[in-house]
Amino acid sequence: MELVVQRLRQAFRSGRSRPLRFRLQQLEALRRMVREREKDILAAIAADLCKSELNAFSHEVITILAEVDFMLENLPEWVTAKPVKKNLLTMLDEVYVQPEPLGVVLIIGAWNYPFVLTMQPLLGAIAAGNAAIVKPSELSENTAKILAKLLPQYLDQDLYAVINGGVEETTELLKHRFDHILYTGNTAVGKIVMEAAAKHLTPVTLELGGKSPCYIDKDCDLDIACRRITWGKYLNCGQTCIAPDYILCEASLQNQIVQKMKETLKEFYGENTKESPDYERIINLRHFKRIQSLLEGQKIAFGGDTDETTRYVAPTVLIDVDPASRVMQEEIFGPILPIVPVKNVDEAINFINEREKPLALYIFSHNNKLIRRVIEETSSGGVTGNDVIMHFTLNSLPFGGVDWILLKNYPG
DSSP states (O other), X not given: OHHHHHHHHHHHHTTTTOSHHXXXXXXXXXXXXXXXXXXXXXXXXXXXXXXXHHHHIIIIIHHHHHHHHHHHHHHHHHTSOEEOOOOGGGTXXXXXXOOOOOSEEEEEOOSSSTTXXXXXXXXXXXXXXXXXXXXXXXXXXXXXXXXXXXXXXXXXXXXXXXXXXXXXXXHHHTTSOOSEEEXXXXXXXXXXXXXXXXXXXXXXXXXXXXXXXXXXXXXXXXXXXXXXXXXXXXXXXXXXXXXXXXXXXXXXXXXXXXXXXXXXXXXXXXXXXXXXXXXXXXXXXXXXXXXXXXXXTOXXXXXXXXXXXXXXXXXXXXOSOOTTSGGGTSOOOSSEEEEEEOSSHHHHHHHHHTSXXXXXXXXXXXXXXXXXXXXXXXXXXXXXXXXXXXXXXXXXXXXXXXXXXXXXXXXX
C-alpha cells in the first residue's frame, strides 16, 4: 500500500494531472468505460443488491453519465482564474483566485449505491486535477471487483488506483497521509476516518446519513404524498441515505396513509412484492438481522414479512410508534417506515429540533406559509416540499448535511 501511495504522489508531483486537457481526457475515458462496459457494471450491481437492469441503470449509471457530461461542459470555466476586487493599494496589480488541486485523495465508497457513490467523488477528484486511491466497499463485492478490473484499463494507472479489501485494508490505508479523504457510510466508521485524518490534519468529506423526517400536513394532497413517499422510502429496499426515515402526522391521518401506501405498493410491485423484479434485497445477513430486530415490539400496519435465506424484508409501515423505541433511535436504512403521531406542526417542529439535524427534510402541504415556517424553524441538509429526494437530482444545488451528517458538500 505504501508503494501505491508513493507512486501516486510522485505522479501528482510531476504535474501530469494538472493540465485541463489531461483532466478532460480522463473524464472522457471514464465515460467511454461506462458506455463500453455497461452490461458488466449492471450485472455487478444486480449481483450485489438484486437490482433489475433498469433500476441499476436509472439509479446509478445514468447519473454518472450525466455528471461526466456536466463536468466536461463546465470544467474549462471552473479551472480558470477568477479576478477579484482590488483596493487602493493593489490597483495596478493583477489579483485573482486560482483553483488548484489538493494532491492525493482517498475515496472510501459506499455499498448501497456502490457504483455511483464511488464514481461521483472520483469524477470530482479527476476534474480538480488530483490523484486518487479508490477503496470500494467490500460489502458490495461484485461492484468492487468490476471497478478494480475496469478503472486501470481506462485511467492513468500512475495517478489512479483501486485497492479492495475490508477493515484491515482500510485501516492500513488510513495510516497514510492524504490531502483529502472522502467517506460515505455510517457514523461509527466516520469517526474512525476523522480520527485518522486528524493525525495528519487532512480535510475530510463525511457523508453519514441520518434520520430524515417527513411531515404530512392534514391540508395536503394525500394521494400524491403517499405515492411519492412510497417511491422514495422503498427505493433500493430503503437503503438510501436521503430516504424518508419516518413520518410525522396527526393521529387522524394514520389509517388513511396506511391504506393509500398499501394500494400504491401493489401498483409498484404487484400483489407479491417478493416476486417483483423491481424490489431489491438487503445487502447482507448482518444488516438483515439488524433491520429485522427493529420490528420487535412494534405495531405493524402492514408488511413485516422476512426471509433470511434471500435477505428479503417486505415493505413495512409501523403505526403509533413510541419516539423512545429503538426504531426511532438509529437510521433505519431499510424498508421500515414508522409513523409517529403528533398533535400539530408545532409539535412536529419541536420533535425534529430535539434530535440530530437530518440530512433531508420533507414536508407535504398545500400551505406554502406552513412549508416556509418548517424550513425557517428547523435545520437540515436539504428540504423538498411536496416530494422526496428530488433535491439530490439538481447539479445547481449543493448536496450536504449539517454538523455530523456531512462535513463538506459534494458533488460539485
